Amino acid sequence: MSVRCGDRVLLSGVVFSARDAAHKRMVAALECGEPLPFDPAGQVIYYMGPSPAPPGRVIGAAGPTTSARMDVHAPALYEAGIKATIGKGPRSEAVRRAIVEHEALYLAAIGGAGALLSRCIKEAAVIAYAELGPEAVRRLVVENLPVIVVNDAHGDDLYEKARQGQAGARADEE
Amino acid sequence: MESVSIVRAEDVSKAVGDLYREINTHLRPDVLEALNEALAREESESAREILAALLENQDISREDGIPLCQDTGLAVAFVSMGDQVVLEGGTLQEAVDEGVRNAVAEQPLRASTVTDPLERRNAGDNTPAIVHLEHVRGDRLVIRLMAKGGGAENMGRLCMLTPGEGREGVVRVVVETVRDAGANACPPVIVGVGLGGDFETAPLLAKSALFRDMGQRHPEPALAELEAEILAQVNALGIGPQGFGGRTTALAVLIEQAPCHIASLPVAVNLACHSHRHGSVTLKGEQKRLAD
Numbered sequence: 407m408s409v410r411c412g413d414r415v416l417l418s419g420v421v422f423s424a425r426d427a428a429h430k431r432m433v434a435a436l437e438c439g440e441p442l443p444f445d446p447a448g449q450v451i452y453y454m455g456p457s458p459a460p461p462g463r464v465i466g467a468a469g470p471t472t473s474a475r476m477d478v479h480a481p482a483l484y485e486a487g488i489k490a491t492i493g494k495g496p497r498s499e500a501v502r503r504a505i506v507e508h509e510a511l512y513l514a515a516i517g518g519a520g521a522l523l524s525r526c527i528k529e530a531a532v533i534a535y536a537e538l539g540p541e542a543v544r545r546l547v548v549e550n551l552p553v554i555v556v557n558d559a560h561g562d563d564l565y566e567k568a569r570q571g572q573a574g575a576r577a578d579e580e
Numbered sequence: 581m582e583s584v585s586i587v588r589a590e591d592v593s594k595a596v597g598d599l600y601r602e603i604n605t606h607l608r609p610d611v612l613e614a615l616n617e618a619l620a621r622e623e624s625e626s627a628r629e630i631l632a633a634l635l636e637n638q639d640i641s642r643e644d645g646i647p648l649c650q651d652t653g654l655a656v657a658f659v660s661m662g663d664q665v666v667l668e669g670g671t672l673q674e675a676v677d678e679g680v681r682n683a684v685a686e687q688p689l690r691a692s693t694v695t696d697p698l699e700r701r702n703a704g705d706n707t708p709a710i711v712h713l714e715h716v717r718g719d720r721l722v723i724r725l726m727a728k729g730g731g732a733e734n735m736g737r738l739c740m741l742t743p744g745e746g747r748e749g750v751v752r753v754v755v756e757t758v759r760d761a762g763a764n765a766c767p768p769v770i771v772g773v774g775l776g777g778d779f780e781t782a783p784l785l786a787k788s789a790l791f792r793d794m795g796q797r798h799p800e801p802a803l804a805e806l807e808a809e810i811l812a813q814v815n816a817l818g819i820g821p822q823g824f825g826g827r828t829t830a831l832a833v834l835i836e837q838a839p840c841h842i843a844s845l846p847v848a849v850n851l852a853c854h855s856h857r858h859g860s861v862t863l864k865g866e867q868k869r870l871a872d
Contacts, residue, residue, distance in 0.1 A: 427700065457650045457690035466688065467641075467650035472731045472764045494731075495764040495823065517731065517766040517822060518855050519633050520649040521641035539702045540650075540690050552633075554626070554824070565763060568825035571818060 409511065409555055411562035416550040417513070421450040421492065425471055427541040428534070429479040436482055443534030443543045446487040453493035455540035456530070457520070465530040465546075467520025470494040473512070477501050484508045492553055496565045505557045512557035514564075526551040581664060585719035585865035589670035589678075592721070595861045596679030596709075599725045600655055601687045603857040604647040607638040610794040611831070611856050618768060618821075618828040627826030631768075634821075634854055645687075648855045652689035653727030655680045655709040658788060662718030665865055676723075677707040692730065712784065719864065724791045726858040732769060732851040735761035738783055741845040750775065750847050751810055757849040758814045758830060763823025766853035768831045770794065771814065773807075774848040775837040782846035789836040790852050791860070798835060807833040821854075831856075 409415060422444055424432065432442050453473050457466030473480075473493030480491060481504040489510050494517035497505075505512055515523060529547035536542050556564040607615075612635070619631040641648045657676050661667075667675070683689060684706050693707065694700040737757045741749045754773055761769070774785025798804040811833045820826025831854070840846060 455650060455690065457647050457652055458688040460645055460688060463644070463646070466690070467647040467652070469650050471651070472734070474764060494766070496762060514763075514822070516630055516633050516637075517763070518649045518853055519637040520651075521644060521646045522633060522637040524644070524646050525640060539704065540692070541702070565823050568820065568823060569818065571825065 409558065410560065411555050411558045411564050412567070413555045415513070415553050415555060417450070417553055418549050418551070419547070421452045421546050421548055423452045423454045423456070423544040423546055425453050425455045425541050426475055427538045428543050429476050431535060433479045433482050436486060442486070444545065446483060448487060448489050450490045450492065451483065451488055452546065453491065456544070457540070459530070463524070465524055465527050468524045468527055469520035470515040470517055473497060480504065484510050496563070497557060502557055502561065502563065506559055506561050509559040511555060511559070513553040514556045515551065515553050523551065581870065583664065583867050583869045584666045585662065585664045586666050586668050586868055587721050587863050587865035588668050589675040591863055592667070592672070592675035592723070593678035593682065595863060596655070596657065596676050596723060596725060597683040597686070599723070599859050599861050600680055600683040600689070600727060603725065603727050603859045604652045604687065604689060605641050605645065607648065607855060608859070612638070614794055614831040615854065618831065622826050622828060624820065624826045626824045627821045627828065630821040630824070631828070647687065647689060648857065649729060649853070650690055651692060651729040651731065653729045653857065654693060655706060656726045656728050656787065657709055658712045658714070658724040658791065660714045660716045660722040662716055662720045664719040665721050667721070672713060673708065673711050676709045676711050680709045681705040681707055719867070721863040721865070722860060723863070724858065724860040726787070726790065729766070729853055732765040732853040735765040736783070736786070736848070736850045738779070738846065738848045740779065741847055743843070743845050745845060747806065749845065750806070751813065753847045754810050754833070754849050755813045755817070758851070759817050759819070761851055762819055765851045767819055767823060768821055768828045768854050770852040770856045771810070771830050771833040772850040772852065773810070773833060773835040774850070775835060775846070776840035777838040777846060778840065778844065779846065781838060782848035783850060785836040785838055786848040786850035789834040790850060790856070791858055792834045794832040794834070803835050803837065807835055
């Protein structure tokens with residue numbers, strides 16, 4: 407994989423938003439051998455629960471939530487084929503191992519930049535668990551969503567590098 | 581008492597609703613100033629980029645009428661009620677909840693309250709708000725309101741230290757809390773510290789401390805010095821904006837203290853994210869003379 411820890415990437419395409427309550431349900435579905443609300447093969451999950459869309463807008467504020475809360479569920483989803491997750495903050499050892507094992511990625515978006523990130527979302531539709539409100543699963547079409555690679559398939563971790571004072575992010579974008 | 585000051589519940593609701601919307605879409609002047617100062621101070625490219633994005637985020641929030649952050653927070657109100665104030669037309673909780681409910685529908689803001697911590701059914705309107713009441717002298721009702729996001733709130737801590745651990749213990753607890761919060765609390769954070777009181781007042785002091793304007797030093801020189809010392813140590817951690825390294829892990833450390841038991845030294849730390857959304861409004865009621 408060409409993308410490495412520290413790379414800044416502009417993401418375009420389809421991502422699925424899911425956070426705490428949706429993860430609980432999705433992993434329960436996997437355990438029962440039931441299908442997920444979307445085919446996870448090669449897909450991206452964005453840990454995000456938006457504020458409602460004001461009139462004339464696709465979505466409200468849409469920044470990342472704390473990824474650590476999804477750590478308990480994330481390995482099963484990487485196992486099911488998820489290629490990348492987007493959130494904020496560090497991941498557990500188990501998640502980092504799953505990322506290496508499945509040659510996947512963990513990406514961070516800027517926490518608290520909900521209005522700015524909202525502009526990168528061009529389409530949004532609830533596809534499952536509508537009763538969860540902001541925690542429902544949404545299919546989003548994003549354009550140039552700015553993210554930074556935290557964990558890559560080589561086992562590198564950007565937060566750890568930052569702690570060791572060597573977090574110079576790689577300048578190349580794609 | 582010769583007169584009372586009548587405040588209508590509907591005026592409280594209106595004031596709370598307006599304030600809740602305002603703080604969710606506008607950064608405070610002291611936060612803007614602190615972020616700009618941090619931008620000038622940072623040398624790392626990623627830290628500078630993130631701080632610039634946070635400043636741009638507030639411009640977009642104003643332009644698009646979209647909240648600064650999707651987590652529009654629980655509404656936490658600290659209310660000071662003058663002893664001459666009579667609230668007419670409802671309880672304080674009812675009046676605050678009505679304002680919160682309206683703001684959530686009108687802005688719109690995110691429904692982030694679940695009615696039961698284990699069943700986790702979304703209330704849909706962010707009620708009930710968290711309301712703390714203090715009874716003071718005077719004819720005014722002062723409402724300080726904070727929109728408190730879950731990411732930073734989750735990283736708070738209460739430690740019941742022993743008196744022997746003293747000032748050194750306090751510094752250690754605060755620095756460790758910020759270190760362990762790392763990127764989760766959305767740094768650069770604002771650090772509220774409550775010293776003293778008891779098991780429940782220390783966290784209240786910590787949250788209450790967060791309402792102070794960051795440009796104001798603590799009036800007690802010893803505490804102002806303690807704030808500066810902790811801030812220096814926190815910023816030496818190198819966590820930086822969003823945890824990707826840098827000089828700015830916190831924008832301010834704000835302490836409030838209260839008397840405590842001879843056996844205790846409670847220390848509470850309440851963290852606020854970089855957008856630190858809060859504000860206040862003062863309601864002066866209609867004066868009515870009491871009959872002789």
